[in-house]
Structure formats: structure tokens, C-alpha cells
Amino acid sequence: xxxxxxxxxxxxxxxxxxxxxxxxxxxxxxxxxxxxxxxxxxxxxxxxxxxxxxxxxxxxxxxxxxxxxxxxxxxxxxxxxxxxxxxxxxxxxxxxxxxxxxxxxxxxxx
Numbered sequence: 001x002x003x004x005x006x007x008x009x010x011x012x013x014x015x016x017x018x019x020x021x022x023x024x025x026x027x028x029x030x031x032x033x034x035x036x037x038x039x040x041x042x043x044x045x046x047x048x049x050x051x052x053x054x055x056x057x058x059x060x061x062x063x064x065x066x067x068x069x070x071x072x073x074x075x076x077x078x079x080x081x082x083x084x085x086x087x088x089x090x091x092x093x094x095x096x097x098x099x100x101x102x103x104x105x106x107x108x109x110x
Contacts, residue, residue: 058085
């Protein structure tokens with residue numbers, strides 16, 4: 001009975017790894033790229049702005065915005081310019097901050 005349970009566990013574990021992928025329960029870089037492109041598109045539409053208008057306001061080529069919204073591929077500079085045009089540039093100031101403990105140590109220099 002124990003051997004059968006062990007085999008079933010290994011089988012289920014292997015299936016779970018296939019489903020979860022190499023990143024576990026975290027999203028892959030590609031999934032995050034697509035997620036960001038969908039969010040940018042939703043923000044653009046919420047502002048009732050066309051891709052062309054976003055291009056003009058951000059200074060990013062229309063082709064780059066079109067490609068980003070369909071593939072998630074964009075340069076960091078173009079992404080930041082796009083977010084600035086959508087009044088969401090400040091959102092980037094809070095990403096990749098050191099852990100709370102490190103910030104506290106840096107604050108008090110110890």
C-alpha cells in the first residue's frame with residue numbers, strides 16, 4: 001500500500017510540476033509581460049485614448065505600442081514613457097525596493 005501511495009504521489013507531483021512550470025507558483029517573465037501589456041491597454045482604453053494618441057503623448061512609436069499590446073515586448077524606456085503619458089509613472093518608484101529590514105538598517109546606518 002505504501003509503495004502504491006508513493007507512486008501516486010510521484011505521478012501527481014510530476015503532473016503538478018508540468019502545470020506550474022519552472023517558476024513554481026510565480027508567473028514567468030513572459031506571463032508578466034503579457035499581463036503588463038493588458039493593463040496598459042486597459043488604462044489606455046479607460047482614458048478613451050487610441051494607440052496613436054498614446055504614441056503622440058508618450059513619444060513612443062505607434063508600431064512599438066501596437067507590438068507591446070499584442071506581444072508584451074517593449075523597451076524599458078518606452079514602457080516608462082508610456083506609463084508617464086498615462087499618469088502612472090509613479091507606480092514604478094515602489095518596485096524592487098530592498099526588504100524592510102535593509103531599508104531600516106540603511107536609514108539608521110547600522
